[in-house]
Amino acid sequence: MKNTRLTFITLLLLAFGLGLSAQAEIHYTQVSVSIPVGGSYNVDLNGDGVIDFTVQSKFIQAYCQSGDEFIWSLTVTPAGGNSVVTALDQAGSDYASALQYGVLVNSGQSFYPGSSLMGELFWGSCGIGTLGEWLNLPARYLGVQFRAADGTTHYAWAALSTVAYVDQHGHLQARALLTGFAYESNAGVGIAAGAR
Numbered sequence: 273m274k275n276t277r278l279t280f281i282t283l284l285l286l287a288f289g290l291g292l293s294a295q296a297e298i299h300y301t302q303v304s305v306s307i308p309v310g311g312s313y314n315v316d317l318n319g320d321g322v323i324d325f326t327v328q329s330k331f332i333q334a335y336c337q338s339g340d341e342f343i344w345s346l347t348v349t350p351a352g353g354n355s356v357v358t359a360l361d362q363a364g365s366d367y368a369s370a371l372q373y374g375v376l377v378n379s380g381q382s383f384y385p386g387s388s389l390m391g392e393l394f395w396g397s398c399g400i401g402t403l404g405e406w407l408n409l410p411a412r413y414l415g416v417q418f419r420a421a422d423g424t425t426h427y428a429w430a431a432l433s434t435v436a437y438v439d440q441h442g443h444l445q446a447r448a449l450l451t452g453f454a455y456e457s458n459a460g461v462g463i464a465a466g467a468r
Contacts, residue, residue: 296456296458296461296463296467297456297457297458298454298455298456298457298463298467298468299318299454299455299457300452300453300454300468301317301319301452301453301454302451302452303450303451303452303453304449304450304451305449305450306447306448306449307327307328307329307346307447307448307449307450308329308447309329309330309331309344309444309446309447310329310330310331311328311329312326312327312328312329313326313327313450314326315327315430315450315453317416317418317426317428317430317453317455318418318420318426318455318457320420320421322351322421323351324350324351324354324416324418324428325348325349325350325351325354325356325416325418325430326348326349326351327346327347327348327390327414327430327432327448327450328346328347328348328349329344329345329346329446329447329448330343330344330345330346330347331343331344331444331446334396336396336397336398337398338397338398339396339397339398340396340397341394341395341396341397341398342394342395342396342444343392343393343394344392344393344394344436344444344446345389345390345391345392345393346389346390346391346392346404346406346434346436346446346448347368347387347388347389347390348368348387348388348390348414349386349387349388350385350386350416350418351418353385353418353419354385354416354417354418354419355383355384355385355416355417356368356369356383356384356388356414356415356416356417357369357371357377357381357382357383357414357415357416357417358382358383358384358388359382359405366382366384366388367388367389367390367403367404367405368384368388368389368390368404368405368406368414369381369405369414369415370390370405370406370409370412370413370414371412371413371414371415371429371465372412372413372465373411373413373465373466374464374465374466375413375415375464375465376462376463376464376465377413377415377416377417377427377428377429377462377463377464377465378427378461378462378463379460379462380462381415381417383417389403389404390404390405390406390414390432390434391403391404391405391406391407391434391436392404392407393407393436393437393438393444393446395438406432406434407434407436408434408435408436408437409433409434410433411431411433411451412431412432412433413429413430413431413432413465413466414429414430414431414432415427415428415429415465416428416429416430416455418455420459424459424460425459425460426455426456426457426458426459426460427455427456427461427462427463428453428454428455428456428463429453429454429463429465429466429467430450430452430453431450431451431452431453431466432448432449432450432451433448433449433451434446434447434448434449435447454467454468
């Protein structure tokens with residue numbers, strides 16, 4: 273009887289101890305930032321005063337053999353040592369993934385350390401088309417891996433919604449809205465997109 277009780281107490285303490293060490297420490301920041309065409313926003317995930325990544329909305333006018341071409345793009349550029357979750361498309365290009373709620377951001381994802389295209393809309397004399405995963409999506413998540421000041425790797429997400437179209441007058445209507453972001457303070461521990 274004593275051995276059974278001692279074994280039960282030992283297992284209970286062990287389970288309790290393991291539960292404490294594995295608990296997530298998620299830090300969430302709610303924002304409401306509209307990124308207009310020609311604008312950008314710098315995100316500091318953990319509030320240490322260091323920019324972790326920048327989301328930028330650009331519009332350019334280009335020229336092709338048939339005439340004018342117009343391009344709107346939304347890109348994400350991680351700061352040095354950081355990277356974003358990407359998906360390889362059929363053409364072999366890396367685009368920032370538009371993750372759905374609950375997708376785990378961890379070492380099992382594909383990360384890219386350079387500037388990644390989130391979405392692009394082009395139109396004009398040389399054709400109409402789109403690129404990337406982020407066009408006209410409400411509430412999707414950008415997965416991020418970043419290095420803290422102490423050199424440890426952390427995982428995070430940022431919630432964005434996007435709209436981009438050309439209206440009946442041929443004018444671009446585009447906006448990206450950043451509504452919040454969160455990171456896991458335990459180094460190397462993944463975070464589910466949207467977890468707070």
